[in-house]
Amino acid sequence: MNQTPQRPPELLSEASVDALLRDTTPWLSCEECFERMDAYAEAVVLGGGAAHDEAMARHLSACPACDEEARSLVELLQAG
């Protein structure tokens, strides 16, 4: 991956904020997180809330590396 983050994507849906305020115990390993990241990013881009993945959200809120990867992916999808 080699995307340059330009500006923070507007990902702070209600669900994201809610997840941030809750227990941040990672429910997924980073590997599991990466496996689901494509679908997760698509759900975020296509309308978020309805397809909210709580386990993913919790992992991302607790894992800056995956969070950054997810944001990059979302930016990529939004740009395309």
Ligand SMILES: [Zn+2]
């Ligand atoms: Zn992770």
